[in-house]
Amino acid sequence: MFDKLRKVFKNIIDVATTRTITDKDFEELRETLLLELIENDVAYQVAEEIIEKLREIIVGLKIRRASGNVKHLMLGKLKELLLGFLSSLEYFDLIREARNNSPLLVVFLGVNGVGKTTTIAKLGYMFRVNKFKTLLVAADTFRAGAQEQLAEHGKKLGLPVFTRPYGTDPAAVVYDSMIYAKQNKFDVVLVDTAGRMHTDIDLLEELRKIVRVTKPHYKILVVDALTGNDAVEQARVFNEKVGVDGIIVTKVDADPKGGTILSVSYEIKKPVIYVGIGQGYTDLRRFDPKWFVDKILQ
Ligand SMILES: Nc1nc2c(ncn2[C@@H]2O[C@H](COP(=O)(O)OP(=O)(O)O)[C@@H](O)[C@H]2O)c(=O)[nH]1
Ligand SMILES: [Mg+2]
Structure with a gap:
């Protein structure tokens, strides 16, 4: 690393x-x-x-x-x-936020392949371990297999996955999932959205609509450490077009460089809150600037 x-x-x-x-x-x-x-x-x-x-x-x-x-x-x-x-960026902790909002609605943004679905599964695991009743929501009703992928994680983790037929308006899926979550006393709702390119106007409009209609507590952008400048560009566009509250950087375990973490948060002045350090459910770490800096200056 x-x-x-x-x-x-x-x-x-x-x-x-x-x-x-x-x-x-x-x-x-x-x-x-x-x-x-x-x-x-x-x-x-x-x-x-x-x-x-x-x-x-x-x-x-x-x-x-x-x-x-x-x-x-x-x-x-x-x-x-x-x-x-x-360290000047205002850090927040999703666990603490889940104690203050019930249910806590978190929407995840990011292009395909960055590790969004895997990260949601890791967070689902983290919340489950901390005894929060957690619902995963498949709001990608566009890409074939997207729901099944999330459902598979749900099955392995023993977490329910909220789905609607392919083609349903994603904003409606998230809206309905919140009604379901309130009725069934869930603490946390984690939403997996469609990941196409950040240059895809339709996708950005779809995400804006989800945000407008469901007013999530947090919009978290997932980026891949290995993509460097691309990750910075994604951060800029998603923040400008949809709004980003915090960032998760994945595949840090496989990153020989290290600059992505510094650069994405600098670009949009939002904190990195977790980093992905592997493919397993426990391979997610709360981001601690001191940990990062110590690793760089070891
Ligand atoms: N090494 C490593 N691989 C990861 C990490 N996070 C996700 N991946 C892998 O990245 C690939 C794409 O993940 P996926 O969650 O399907 O991406 P999505 O398209 O953004 O939903 C999968 O093979 C994951 O196992 C990580 O922190 N470290
Ligand atoms: Mg996915």
């Missing part, structure tokens, strides 16, 4: 702690550093900001004999720098 980005930071720490870097030296490092960050899915603007702050940290840093101290000092400052991108 994040090996490549870790290496970028390790290199810069090594350079800055073995000799004193002047402004001119830094200018020479700058281009390479920018490219390395971008190659690791760090969005351009984020990379530029990181580099500017790095300059402040390392230019003129006096290297004394006790270089261990310099290294320690630099690590602390870098940690602060990276945390600055993440």
